[in-house]
Amino acid sequence: MLLHVNPASGVPTYLQIETQVKHYIAAGALVPGDALPSVRKLAADLRISTNTVARAYQNLERDGVLRTVPGGRTYVAENPGSFLKSERIRRLRPYATQIAVEGTQLRLEPREIMELVQQELDALEEVNERYGDLDRKAR
Amino acid sequence: MNDMAIWTEKLVKVYPGVRAVDGLSLNVPRGVAYGFLGRNGAGKTSTIRILLGLARPTEGRATVLGFSVGREQVAILERTAFVSESKTLYGDLTPRELVRFTRGFYPNWSDQAVTKYSRLFEIPMDRPFAKLSQGNRTKVYLLLALSQRADLLVLDEPGMGLDPVVVDEFLRVLVEDVIGEGRTVFISSHQLADVEQIADWVGLIDHGRLLLEARLDDIKSQFRWVTVAGNALPPTKSPEVLLVASEGDFCKYLVKKDAEAFAAELSGQGATVAQVSPLGLREIFLALVRKEEPCTSGNVGEIAEAVSLPLS
Numbered sequence: 536m537l538l539h540v541n542p543a544s545g546v547p548t549y550l551q552i553e554t555q556v557k558h559y560i561a562a563g564a565l566v567p568g569d570a571l572p573s574v575r576k577l578a579a580d581l582r583i584s585t586n587t588v589a590r591a592y593q594n595l596e597r598d599g600v601l602r603t604v605p606g607g608r609t610y611v612a613e614n615p616g617s618f619l620k621s622e623r624i625r626r627l628r629p630y631a632t633q634i635a636v637e638g639t640q641l642r643l644e645p646r647e648i649m650e651l652v653q654q655e656l657d658a659l660e661e662v663n664e665r666y667g668d669l670d671r672k673a674r
Numbered sequence: 675m676n677d678m679a680i681w682t683e684k685l686v687k688v689y690p691g692v693r694a695v696d697g698l699s700l701n702v703p704r705g706v707a708y709g710f711l712g713r714n715g716a717g718k719t720s721t722i723r724i725l726l727g728l729a730r731p732t733e734g735r736a737t738v739l740g741f742s743v744g745r746e747q748v749a750i751l752e753r754t755a756f757v758s759e760s761k762t763l764y765g766d767l768t769p770r771e772l773v774r775f776t777r778g779f780y781p782n783w784s785d786q787a788v789t790k791y792s793r794l795f796e797i798p799m800d801r802p803f804a805k806l807s808q809g810n811r812t813k814v815y816l817l818l819a820l821s822q823r824a825d826l827l828v829l830d831e832p833g834m835g836l837d838p839v840v841v842d843e844f845l846r847v848l849v850e851d852v853i854g855e856g857r858t859v860f861i862s863s864h865q866l867a868d869v870e871q872i873a874d875w876v877g878l879i880d881h882g883r884l885l886l887e888a889r890l891d892d893i894k895s896q897f898r899w900v901t902v903a904g905n906a907l908p909p910t911k912s913p914e915v916l917l918v919a920s921e922g923d924f925c926k927y928l929v930k931k932d933a934e935a936f937a938a939e940l941s942g943q944g945a946t947v948a949q950v951s952p953l954g955l956r957e958i959f960l961a962l963v964r965k966e967e968p969c970t971s972g973n974v975g976e977i978a979e980a981v982s983l984p985l986s
Binding site: 542543544545546547548549550574575578579582583584585586587590636640 | 705706707842845846849850853854867870871872873874890891892894895934947951952953954955956
């Protein structure tokens with residue numbers, strides 16, 4: 536797994552890790568059951584505090600994205616979508632609010648905002664298909 | 675008695691003509707990497723000297739690893755490794771001899787660590803200390819400090835003379851062998867980039883006073899510049915605003931939390947909010963230490979007391 540963090544940016548480092556892990560999963564680069572590096576290994580590789588990585592992993596676990604087995608290894612959870620739909624919507628809502636607020640503040644039309652989201656979804660879909668192809672070729 | 679790695683309460687150190695430390699209250703939790711940041715002469719080294727028993731505080735109290743500074747200094751020194759800013763050791767001795775001389779003082783000393791770090795840092799172990807380059811002297815200090823396997827590692831301007839490769843190796847060692855083991859690192863520095871990379875917590879000091887102490891990630895997720903068009907604005911009394919600065923035709927507010935709400939309030943008063951943007955440690959440091967030129971109206975950029983974010 537290739538993660539990059541930029542500590543000098545204004546984005547908290549643990550959030551950078553969370554976002555990237557979620558992105559890898561959404562794009563199909565990480566699949567359920569895949570092992571993640573240990574907290575200490577990832578922290579050492581990125582030269583960031585183990586506490587920062589631990590915070591990111593804990594948040595991802597709380598969100599049902601990762602699961603840690605007794606003994607300490609961390610895996611991509613079997614079914615990240617296993618939460619009730621209402622719960623999944625509840626979790627996404629703050630981002631939707633943010634997009635709506637920021638988009639409006641930037642004086643974008645509702646249609647333009649929706650298009651932007653659609654483009655991002657399409658891009659993910661495309662990456663996902665490419666990984667699917669690679670998988671089939673590998674077999 | 676408390677559970678902090680370092681705790682100080684209203685610490686004051688007066689040297690003739692200068693209050694080097696001026697009412698400093700620090701809370702350094704255990705098991706974190708804490709960046710103690712400030713300009714040259716901000717009072718960082720004076721504070722460290724007090725903690726290690728090298729100077730007596732004029733006023734105030736402090737504990738290190740739960741032990742009282744002054745009264746229980748031996749217990750503190752046994753558990754604390756220190757790399758000082760001025761690298762003077764016995765010049766005639768080689769690093770190997772320095773190791774032999776030092777190890778007896780520390781109950782947790784590890785010879786394995788000596789072997790590991792002397793190789794990793796490529797230290798010439800048999801050349802007299804006085805003949806080593808500045809970078810190699812720093813490495814010897816780091817070797818001696820790391821091999822103590824101390825509960826608390828205090829580094830005063832550790833990066834002196836080290837090349838980027840060694841700094842990078844050293845950061846890895848700090849993460850893997852010190853923080854990863856639940857031990858505490860306290861780094862005093864003005865090298866913001868290295869500290870920003872590794873620190874969980876930062877304390878920012880200037881003129882002997884604490885300007886800010888918080889988890890770095892919390893600072894980043896909450897601190898914002900709110901940039902507003904125009905120069906004459908209604909004064910704001912919001913406690914979340916740390917300072918106001920003018921830049922050309924714009925005013926910038928440094929807001930410590932709830933920046934969106936603050937921006938909305940300004941918009942409600944008829945102001946045009948141009949931008950709400952996050953900022954890195956460097957910008958926060960410069961803004962707080964420099965106290966940029968205040969706007970003609972609005973509250974002037976005085977910082978009344980240290981900012982502390984709630985633990986989350």
